[in-house]
Amino acid sequence: MLKPTHTAVAVMLGALVIGAPLHAATFRWASQGDVLTFDPYAQNESFNNTFNSYVYESLVMYDKKFDVVPQLATKWEQVSPTQWRFHLRPNVKFQEGEPLTADDVVFSINRQNSKRSMMKAYLAGIAGAKKVDDLTVDIMTDGPAPVLLRQLTDVRIMSKAWCEKHNVVEVQDYLAKEETYAVGHANGTGPYILKSREPDVKTVLDKNPGWWGKMEGNVTQIVYTPIKSAATRTAALLSGEVDFVLDPPLQDLPKLKSDANIKVVEGQENRTIFIGMDQKSDELKYSNVKGKNPFKDLRVRQALYYGMDIEAIKRTLMRGLSIPTGELITPQVYGYFPEANKRPPYDVNKAKALLKEAGYPDGFAVTLDCPNDRYINDALICQALTSMWAKIGLKVTLDAMPKAQYFAKINKHDTSLYMLGWAVATFDAQDALINLVHTPDGKGNGEYNDGSYSNPKMDALIDAMKTEGDVKKRLSMIHDALMLHTQDVAHMMLHQQIIPWAMRKNIAVTHSADNRLRMWWVHVNEGNGKQ
């Protein structure tokens, strides 16, 4: 029912020959971090969720355009505004032989919503699930839920019988003395079976011979190796020890591109990077301006925005791999509004004039908080910003730190000026608006609105879209909210990241805007010149 209007997804199919006989193919790949656990609800980490999706399936999934298509449910309908009926795919078996039934779905939703689950957020607004018959499940929502289907793409279905047998009805307790069975064992309905796992060394998955689906790709065995050191990852790809690297370092891209055996696929990520400002405190915590908060003044926010030379950042720091933007969300996300994608041009004089008008002719001092291991070149961008803002008279001190400390700090709103990036997991603008723009209320709204931007008109729009059943009306609310975000300079937008994936020439993959490698679309062709 929800169709993204924009489908600018980079689809790379390489030399896929339709109808060619599929041959057994091992796909060896690497990235920085390791799989954390195969208990699908015990960690909420993007890479871990991706990896679990090879083994565990959901009721629905995304296709290449990020439209929702059937996975374990073949069709669904709305019985009432708060009740959805899902018809399960018949004759699906878990990898250890148990048939998939409505009981498993109800069990999984309850388990994902249980006390210790780390994945509860994906069930926000879902009241519960009820079995209708063996192959039919009803999902109840608290109110109308326009993004329910998108939420369900990350609700993975486990076998009730298997969980009971192995004593993993409860999600991992990190205070327990022993590991639980589900950490290193998995039993899903998915296309791959977990064969072996050694943390930080190697994880091997084999194709599931009993899988219900027909795979587009031809990978029969997945060998995943985490390689923490960036240079070593590049070396392993160049030497042919791995076929694919999810996160090649930017500085190595020219070398990789110039190698005859390697290709680099660049795709837009559904993530924007931006700068937030404390717009609530009466006096900024980290500034020399006393007794008032300059960021409450729209002119000051605009001045800083005018003072950003985003093209220079793109050219020098990002080596062309960024798309400057003025809108909170990217074109891949449902609700994207081209009219709201407006950013002021780089204009030092205009910025100075605005500052003067606002009563800061000599600028002021402020600290910019920044992560240094989260986004592409994050700390370098912030460093560039400090010198750009110096030109308009601001004295900006940079405080860059690792993400583990950074987010703990800014989520306490212990910041005056900060960098944040947001990838819209549900591919629906509402998610970004609720988390980043709605006034923080401690009840799930404005959780990442760390500068406490607040506009009653904005809150009204967001609250209304959450329960609006009419697709057209809802879309226009989203557009209005995005427009308001741009006009208010709720955040100073920087750019959309472009994510490069590097691989041997014989590999064909579909680049995904959420940076997830969907294994069922990967094709390994012959003749890769491996050593």
Next chain:
Amino acid sequence: MTAFILRRVLQAIVVMLVVALVAFSLFQYVGDPVQLMLGQFATPEDRVRLTHELGLDQPFYVQFFHFVVNAIHGQFGVSLRIGKPVSVLLAQRIPATLELSICAALLALAVGIPAGVYAGLRPNSWLARTLLSLSLLGVSLPTFLIGILLILVFAVILGWLPAFGRGEVVHLGWWSTGLLSKTGLMSLILPTITLGLFQLTLIMRLVRSEMLEVLRTDYIKFARARGLRDRAINFGHALKNTLVPVITITGLQLGSIIAFSIITEQVFQWPGMGLLFIQAVSYVDIPVMAAYLCLIALVFVTINLIVDLLYYVVDPRLRADRPGGSGH
């Protein structure tokens, strides 16, 4: 002798407690694991609940106290990152680190001592001069650079050796070894050189300067006057007397090899304790960090003890001074 060892064990316990206390007082600055575990969409209630469950809302000395009590019971908790018991994780990683460290130390000794002796005996030969200049490189180049250079040459350009990992390992009980398979041995070469190079050059330079000094002493001159053969003088008298400082340095360096294999392990994705620790730091995996730091403190204390005992073996004066050391 027994009293000496007992005293050392008591000191070791104190050292480890202090290390753990310092570690816990620092952990509150390394970040918040809850943030990483729950991801970006977690509700505030969930964050509060998990923080409380993990005891992270307690002052560090309370957390430290719980750690010590659990450690006395042999419990080090579960890794927040990969959900496995810390003791199991460390036990799985120790073989990789020890094999690499011992190979690196052996390489350093096997090449460093002969090279140092040679450079000491023939200080003006071209080979000695070349060795000395090369050793300067080994001392001054940072480990990660050496590792990357070796990978570039031997894995990427020549394609002879693997760029990362430990190859195939054979399990002998709880010990996993890479010494019994071809890929395991191949994988060991580059990390061993990377880790051992600094120690090698250090030992070589140390032996050389000690040799030069000893060769000037009266008893060597006397030995020559007695008409002893060069071989007996150089190895029987001179080398033996250079060994005390060499043993001290080697012992202390073995501790640092184990402790600072972190960088080599990271460059080569070598699945040892150092890599585990680095991963733990970036994930704020407090149970793993705490246990690792204590273990490293234990390693250092143990090695120092062994070094002290070795003095008895090498230096007869110590034995003569202390009749209590009659165990030898």
